[in-house]
Amino acid sequence: MSKITLKDIRLSEYTLDNLGLLRRLRENLMKTRPEVCIERARHTTRYLRDLSSDGEPMETRYAKAVAYFLSKKEPLFFDDNLLAGTTTSKPFGAPVYQELTGMTIWPELDTISTREKNPLILSREDAEELNFDIFPYWMERNILEYTRKKYNNPGCMRLFERIVFFLASKAGTISHTVPCYRKVLERGIEGIIEEASTREDEVRKKGTDTPEDRHSLEFYQAVQTVMKGVLDYAANLSRKAAELAERESDPSRRENLLKMSEVCARVPAKPARTFREAVNSLWICQVAVHAENINMAISPGRLDQVLYRYYRNDMDNGMLTVREAIELIGCLWLKLNDNTNLVPETSEELFGGAGTVPAVTVGGVGEDGEDAVNDLTYIMLRVTELLKLRDPSVNARYHYEKNTEEYRDRVAEVIVNTKAVPAFHNDVVDIKVLENQGTSTEHARDYAVIGCVELASAGRSYDASSSIIFNLVSALELAMYNGKRPATGDEQIGPQTGDPAGFSTFEEFWEAFKAQLTWLIGEAIKLNEYFGRVHQEILPTPLLSAFFEGPLDKGRDLIRGGAVYNSSGATHIGFADTVDSLSAIEKAVFIDRRCTFAELLKALRDDFRGHEKLHAYLVYKTPKYGTDDPIAVKNSQNLIRFLYDFYQGHTNYRGGKYRPGYWTMTNHAGQGKLSGALPNGRKAHKVFASGITPASQAAGDLSACLKAVGGLESVCIPSGEALNLKYPSVKHNGDIKTFAQAVESYFRYGGLHVQFNIMSYETLIDAKKNPEKYPELLVRVSGYSAYFKDLNEAMKDEIITRTAYDLDTGRAVPFPEEYRSMLAFE
Amino acid sequence: MFDKILDWLTLRPLRMKRLRKRFLKCLESEAAEEFLEMLLKFMSLAFLLDRDFRRNIEGFNGRYLFKSRDNSITVAVIFEDGRMKVHEKVLEDTNVTVVFRNGKALMGYLLSPKPDILGSLLRQDVTFNGNLNYVYKFAYMAKRLQLMATGEV
Numbered sequence: 001m002s003k004i005t006l007k008d009i010r011l012s013e014y015t016l017d018n019l020g021l022l023r024r025l026r027e028n029l030m031k032t033r034p035e036v037c038i039e040r041a042r043h044t045t046r047y048l049r050d051l052s053s054d055g056e057p058m059e060t061r062y063a064k065a066v067a068y069f070l071s072k073k074e075p076l077f078f079d080d081n082l083l084a085g086t087t088t089s090k091p092f093g094a095p096v097y098q099e100l101t102g103m104t105i106w107p108e109l110d111t112i113s114t115r116e117k118n119p120l121i122l123s124r125e126d127a128e129e130l131n132f133d134i135f136p137y138w139m140e141r142n143i144l145e146y147t148r149k150k151y152n153n154p155g156c157m158r159l160f161e162r163i164v165f166f167l168a169s170k171a172g173t174i175s176h177t178v179p180c181y182r183k184v185l186e187r188g189i190e191g192i193i194e195e196a197s198t199r200e201d202e203v204r205k206k207g208t209d210t211p212e213d214r215h216s217l218e219f220y221q222a223v224q225t226v227m228k229g230v231l232d233y234a235a236n237l238s239r240k241a242a243e244l245a246e247r248e249s250d251p252s253r254r255e256n257l258l259k260m261s262e263v264c265a266r267v268p269a270k271p272a273r274t275f276r277e278a279v280n281s282l283w284i285c286q287v288a289v290h291a292e293n294i295n296m297a298i299s300p301g302r303l304d305q306v307l308y309r310y311y312r313n314d315m316d317n318g319m320l321t322v323r324e325a326i327e328l329i330g331c332l333w334l335k336l337n338d339n340t341n342l343v344p345e346t347s348e349e350l351f352g353g354a355g356t357v358p359a360v361t362v363g364g365v366g367e368d369g370e371d372a373v374n375d376l377t378y379i380m381l382r383v384t385e386l387l388k389l390r391d392p393s394v395n396a397r398y399h400y401e402k403n404t405e406e407y408r409d410r411v412a413e414v415i416v417n418t419k420a421v422p423a424f425h426n427d428v429v430d431i432k433v434l435e436n437q438g439t440s441t442e443h444a445r446d447y448a449v450i451g452c453v454e455l456a457s458a459g460r461s462y463d464a465s466s467s468i469i470f471n472l473v474s475a476l477e478l479a480m481y482n483g484k485r486p487a488t489g490d491e492q493i494g495p496q497t498g499d500p501a502g503f504s505t506f507e508e509f510w511e512a513f514k515a516q517l518t519w520l521i522g523e524a525i526k527l528n529e530y531f532g533r534v535h536q537e538i539l540p541t542p543l544l545s546a547f548f549e550g551p552l553d554k555g556r557d558l559i560r561g562g563a564v565y566n567s568s569g570a571t572h573i574g575f576a577d578t579v580d581s582l583s584a585i586e587k588a589v590f591i592d593r594r595c596t597f598a599e600l601l602k603a604l605r606d607d608f609r610g611h612e613k614l615h616a617y618l619v620y621k622t623p624k625y626g627t628d629d630p631i632a633v634k635n636s637q638n639l640i641r642f643l644y645d646f647y648q649g650h651t652n653y654r655g656g657k658y659r660p661g662y663w664t665m666t667n668h669a670g671q672g673k674l675s676g677a678l679p680n681g682r683k684a685h686k687v688f689a690s691g692i693t694p695a696s697q698a699a700g701d702l703s704a705c706l707k708a709v710g711g712l713e714s715v716c717i718p719s720g721e722a723l724n725l726k727y728p729s730v731k732h733n734g735d736i737k738t739f740a741q742a743v744e745s746y747f748r749y750g751g752l753h754v755q756f757n758i759m760s761y762e763t764l765i766d767a768k769k770n771p772e773k774y775p776e777l778l779v780r781v782s783g784y785s786a787y788f789k790d791l792n793e794a795m796k797d798e799i800i801t802r803t804a805y806d807l808d809t810g811r812a813v814p815f816p817e818e819y820r821s822m823l824a825f826e
Numbered sequence: 827m828f829d830k831i832l833d834w835l836t837l838r839p840l841r842m843k844r845l846r847k848r849f850l851k852c853l854e855s856e857a858a859e860e861f862l863e864m865l866l867k868f869m870s871l872a873f874l875l876d877r878d879f880r881r882n883i884e885g886f887n888g889r890y891l892f893k894s895r896d897n898s899i900t901v902a903v904i905f906e907d908g909r910m911k912v913h914e915k916v917l918e919d920t921n922v923t924v925v926f927r928n929g930k931a932l933m934g935y936l937l938s939p940k941p942d943i944l945g946s947l948l949r950q951d952v953t954f955n956g957n958l959n960y961v962y963k964f965a966y967m968a969k970r971l972q973l974m975a976t977g978e979v
Contacts, residue, residue, distance in 0.1 A: 107936075107965035110973055131966060132881060139959040148957065161954075489950065 003308075003374035005315075006322070009410055011382040014326050019386070021080060022330040026387055028079055029092070030776060034340050035121040036105075036112065037088035038130055040291060041096040043069035045134045059215070059540045059557060063222035066292045066543055067229025073291070075233070075240035077260075080253060082331045083280050084237040084260040085287045087295065087339035094120050094342040096130065097294045098138045099539060104344040106135055117348040118790055120340075147534045156527040159520075164487045164674045166524040167469040167667070174535060174559060175296040176466045176569070178359075178448045179289060179547035180459020181282045182306050188270040189227045189234075192546050196223040199552060216555030219562075222542035223552070230288045230543070231269050237284070238264035275320050278310040279328045283335055285547060286358070292543040295339050297451025297466070299359035300392070301458040303332075304376040305366065305446075311376050322379065329376075329383045336360075336392045353666055353791035355390045357784045361448040361458075363407060364397025364427045369445055371402045378410065384421055385414045388776065393784045395449040399427035400744050412740035415756050416730045420778045421785055423453065423755035426747040429714045430455050433752065436715045437659065439565055452663045452783020453691075453720035453753045454569055460549045462558050462654070465569030465661065465719050468524045471671045472639075473574035473678065473688065476581055478516040479509065480601060486676035486684075494519050501598040506586040509597075510638075513582070518646060521570070525650050525658065528568060532653035535559050559654070566656025569719035570647055573664045573671050575639070576625050576689035580680035580698065582635045584622040588614075588679070592621075604677040607684045619681035619825045626694025626705040636712060644716035661719025662692035663783040669794035672824075686824040687798040690782040691722030696801040696824060702810040705803075706742065710749025721752050722783040726804040728760035728813055738807055755780040757799065761816055764788070764800040797822050842871050846975050853937065853972065861929035862892055862901060865936075866912050869971055873910050879974070882967050884908050888960050891916065891923040892932075922956030936968045 016023040047068040052061050077084070078091040088095050096102040105112060109127040112120050140149065148157060160168045169175075184192070200220035203213055238261045245257035260280070266273070267281035282300065289298050300306075314320035336358050362380050366372035384394045396411040397403075411422060434444035439457050448458035454465035477485045478494040485493060497512035535541075536559050544558055545551035551562030588594045595603070595614055603611035623629035625636045640660075647658035672687035680695065682688075689695040692709060699705040702725075709723050723746075730739050746754055757764075757779050767774040767788050777788040779799055788796065801822050804813040820826050845868045852864045872879045883905045890903040902917035903910065926932040931951035946952065954961055973979040 103959050103962055106959070106962035107969055109966055110969055110979065135959070135963070136886065139957065139963070142959065145957050145959055153955070158955075161958075 003372075004378070006375050006378055009378045009406060010413070011322070011326070011378060014323065014382060014386070016386055019323075019327065019330065021082075021327055022334070022387065025079060025081055025331070025334050026389075029334055029337055029389075032092040033121055034092045034094055034118075035090040036126065036342060037090045037093035037095050038126045038134065039073065039089040039095075040069055041098045041102065041134050042129065043072045045098065045137055049137050057218045058538055059218040059222045059542060060225065062540055063226040063542045067226050067232070070226075070229030070288060070291050071232035071236075073233050073236070075236040077241065077244060077257070080256065081335060082256060082260070082276070082328055083283045083335050084241060084264050085233075085280070085284045085335070087287050087290050092338060092340065094340045095290065095295060096134075096342055098134055099142050100294055101144075102342060103135055103138060103142060104347075105342060106131070108344060115345050115348075117345060117792065118343070118353075120342065141538075143531065143534055143539065146538055147530050150534060151530050154527070154530065156523040156530070159493075159523050160527055162488060164485065164671065165471060165474045165493075165520060168524065168527045168531060169466040169469065174293050174464070174539065174541050174544070175298060176451050176454065176464055177297075177462055177544070178299045178301040178450055178456045178458045179285070179544060180549055181285055181300060181547065182459065183547065183549070184268050184285050185272045185278050185281055185306065185310070189230055189268045190270060192552075193224050193227045195552055196220045196227070196546070199555060200224075203555065212555075215557075215560070219542060219545070219551070219555055219557050222540070222557075223546045226292070226543040227546060229291070230284070233288065234264045234268060234284055238262075272310060275307065275310040275314045275325060276328055278307050279332055282306070283332060286336075289544055289547065290339070292541055295341065295356045297357045297359065299357075299361075299448060299450050300336075301448035302361045302446070304362045304374060304380055305372060308374050308376050312374075315375075322375075325376070325379050326383060329379055330387060333383055333387055333389055333392060337389055349792055353781070353786045353795055354784060355393075355786065357451045358392045359395055359449045359451055360392040361395045361397060361425075362422070363403060363411070364425070365399045365402050365431075365445055367442040367446050369402070369441075371399070371404065373403055373407045377407070381410060381414050381422070385417050388418050388421075388778055390778065390785050390787055393449075393451070394422035395425055395453075396422040397425045397427050397430070398743070398747065400747055401428065403427070405740075408744065409736060409740045412736050412743065416736055416739065416758055418778060419758040420756065420780045423449075423753060423780065423783075424743050424747075425449060425453075425753050426751060428747065429750055429752050433715055433718050437565075437567070437657070437718050443564070449720075452665060453722045454661055454663070455718070455720055457565060459547070460563060461565035461567070462548065462563035463565075463567045463569055463659070463719070465659075466571060467528045467568040468521075468570035469573065469664075469667055470521060470524055470570055471573045471667075471675075472517075472578040473581075473671070473675050475517040475520050476513060476574075476578050476678070477676065478520065479513040480604075480679075483516070486605070487674050501596065501601070503597060506590040509585060510582070514642060517642070521646060524570070529653050532559070532568075536653065561654035561656070563654075566652065566654040567659045567718075568652040568654075568656065569659050569661055571661040571663050571719060572643070573667045574675075574688040575662050575692055576695045576698070577678055577680055577682055579625040579632065579636045579639055580622070580695055581678045582639070583624070583629070583631045584618050584679040584681070586631055586635070587622045588618060600679060604679065607677045608681075615681055615825075618679060622680065624680075624694065624698040626699025626708050627701070628704050628708065633708060633711065636708070640712050640716045644713075644718075659719040661717060661721060663720055663722035664688075664690050665782055665784065666791065666795045668782065669792065669798045672798075673794050681825040683825060687794050687801075688824075690724050690798060690802070692717075693722070693724045693782075693802070696798070697803055697812065697815060699803060700812045702742065702805040702812075703745075706746040706751065707749050710746050710751035712750070714750050714752055717752060720783075723751060723754045724757070724780060724782060724802060725754060726757045726759070726802045727807050728758075728804050730758055730807060735807055742807075755783075757802070761800060761804060761813070761819070764796075765816070765819055768796045768800065838871065838875055842875055845871055849971075850975055853933065856930075858930040858933045859928070861933040862899060865968060865971070866901065866903060868975070869967065870910050870912060872971055872974065876974070879967075879970065880908070882963075882970075883910060886963075888963070889917055889920045890960065890964060891920045893923065893925050895925055895927050920956060921960040922954055922958070924961065925953045925955070927951045936965050937972050
């Protein structure tokens with residue numbers, strides 16, 4: 001039976017003109033400048049330093065620190081949003097996670113408010129508190145330095161700190177996951193506390209005293225402690241809202257405050273009864289998760305499914321209207337934008353512009369395998385279309401055998417109208433990919449997107465999907481230069497795999513490349529394991545664990561493998577440039593014998609100056625990934641398969657497999673800027689192609705491009721892929737249909753994901769030149785959305801130069817002649 | 827009172843004024859060869875004369891080694907008992923060792939209002955071995971000193 005009762009799935013009668021609250025809240029958000037918020041750093045430091053003992057088990061001690069912060073956290077109501085709770089003490093705040101990477105802003109405490117790129121306001125008093133009171137306590141205690149000391153400054157850590165080989169996100173985060181908020185909505189925090197208490201009693205009754213039993217006891221106690229902190233925060237919100245209501249003269253504001261007071265007195269302590277209670281309960285839990293874990297890609301999951309029963313119930317009982325549901329979802333979308341990352345200027349320069357990427361997933365099939373699209377799916381799509389916000393990162397699942405064409409076309413229409421969101425995910429393939437990883441069919445069908453594009457069985461799988469961000473080009477260069485890289489000079493970094501000038505076949509080079517890959521990935525995995533074990537030791541996560549299926553059953557924290565499913569994700573930068581370079585070497589050196597390997601390396605060292613003929617040959621005559629050239633197809637498939645086999649052969653500290661993926665956030669721009677010229681003709685310090693997308697301007701035919709990317713073995717990409725496509729325009733209904741059909745074709749070829757920017761080269765070039773004309777221009781980067789003006793220059797260039805396809809002809813639109821110098825091979 | 831008498835006897839404020847001038851001149855110079863020397867001298871004196879600035883090293887123990895890549899400069903800086911000591915020698919058991927290409931590179935890393943991060947990384951202008959939080963703290967103090975010298979704080 002259809003779950004669609006809306007007369008118009010487009011909900012076109014609801015606009016920002018007649019949704020005044022959402023319009024006002026959005027306008028406020030857009031003009032609010034971000035501020036550094038030290039509230040969390042202050043309270044957690046005070047608790048750990050002054051009010052607790054080093055001798056206490058870290059699981060309970062850390063739970064108490066987070067609970068202490070939540071109980072002290074100021075209940076604030078900055079605007080007329082219908083939902084109570086704020087991530088930080090600022091209207092738009094960047095929290096300091098001093099135990100992770102927060103201390104990297106220490107040198108900037110006096111200048112962060114005025115820095116050129118993405119400044120964050122920091123008051124003199126707060127800067128002094130960080131400098132004199134908070135940061136000194138953490139000098140030896142943050143994850144990075146604790147790990148360095150414990151493992152004696154290992155080589156893998158020093159490689160990581162060179163930046164140009166791989167990044168290890170665990171230094172800065174337990175993140176990139178999808179909690180199970182359904183559990184809180186159905187049972188309430190009190191239900192979770194009760195379960196933890198019962199489990200604690202059961203362990204005690206066993207009468208055994210193994211290390212595992214002791215950990216279980218500590219874990220169950222920690223869950224109860226930290227959950228009480230969440231209750232304190234909700235109670236404070238309720239009390240404060242009532243106080244404010246008493247003083248409020250505006251009747252509608254007063255009514256809203258009273259309602260929030262009533263809602264927070266009920267949830268998240270108890271099960272939600274209404275749609276509004278469910279939405280607010282979920283939001284308070286999201287705030288609470290960030291009290292413990294960094295604000296990076298903690299993704300609320302399948303909200304159209306999680307919230308549907310409350311919506312349906314209220315609608316059926318006449319307690320809710322579509323307008324009210326739109327307003328509540330709109331308020332949630334705006335709340336998800338109330339915080340941003342705290343990033344030092346170096347990171348802004350190289351990798352800047354990212355939001356906090358809480359991903360919301362809609363549509364697709366349910367656990368029963370049938371169409372799960374419902375009224376809320378369309379409400380969420382409409383809210384996304386109206387608000388055009390950076391966050392949440394909205395992802396639409398599409399099952400071409402189960403979902404309707406109307407749904408598919410509606411998602412396409414929202415993309416066209418926002419010019420960027422949501423991203424499209426292929427249910428048919430995504431589910432198979434997860435099943436292949438050992439996820440049960442029902443659980444695989446209930447997947448949600450983490451952060452950018454990664455897949456997780458929602459609330460059951462802890463995937464830490466950005467554990468490793470690996471630069472494939474670094475391994476390629478190590479193979480080309482016998483274990484050295486131009487970026488790190490004459491230092492012998494990798495194993496000596498031989499001077500390729502002496503290689504007589506491409507296979508010899510391929511073996512050298514694989515040797516460098518396995519060595520370097522091995523180092524990245526080693527470091528991730530070190531970080532993981534240190535997290536287990538000093539930074540447990542009982543709060544997040546309570547919002548998962550598994551930890552309470554197993555009596556084990558999420559970071560110790562408590563979730564039902566476990567994995568670590570490794571994503572790869574420079575896929576297309578690496579594949580094209582391999583193909584160029586094969587063709588130029590070993591098939592056409594157009595140059596020797598030594599001549600090729602000389603040309604690369606000279607950045608092709610004086611080698612123009614060879615450069616033109618490499619750019620225009622060698623096989624390119626994204627076309628049907630058999631060499632390109634072979635090399636892309638071989639690389640995908642090799643990486644999959646290698647990663648899957650490694651088990652992480654939580655007992656899960658490593659999963660490779662291909663999405664790059666802004667790292668492909670930053671890493672490109674740090675890399676030398678490549679055999680595919682890309683010049684030194686130019687950006688790499690994003691995600692799994694073919695190199696800019698390399699794949700001239702859309703259909704061949706979709707076939708090539710879709711043809712990659714999808715089960716070998718379990719941590720997701722980001723295919724970025726660009727259309728200059730999609731004008732009318734017929735075009736939208738064509739657009740949606742192209743997506744479906746790609747999915748039938750086997751592609752996992754695709755996202756779009758609907759904008760021309762000219763618009764983007766103008767937006768770079770005149771940012772003031774485009775303050776809210778939303779773009780898809782490589783798995784998430786950003787405001788174009790916030791991106792660094794390299795990232796802007798990468799988005800500008802991405803191949804744009806004419807939807808009618810399927811051919812690449814010529815890049816404007818006068819701006820060709822922006823292209824990677826120019 | 828004792829501090830004031832000592833200041834007067836040792837002409838510290840006058841020395842501070844002179845050092846400030848030389849420090850600012852060094853920041854503006856193209857080569858900035860003397861940067862580390864100027865910075866450490868100015869920092870040392872600022873700790874003696876400026877109570878607020880001195881708070882940065884109260885209760886702070888840190889051992890730094892600054893080395894130029896060509897080994898022409900080796901300076902150890904020790905913060906201990908609320909004092910800063912500078913020695914031209916190699917130091918064992920450092921919290922962090924900072925290796926820099928030249929004075930200008932180190933200045934660029936610590937003070938530039940808009941650091942050339944890309945260039946700095948590519949040239950490996952400044953590298954570290956040890957606890958980075960000690961680098962961050964030192965960089966904060968150096969930046970604060972620059973802002974004090976230019977009158978911005």
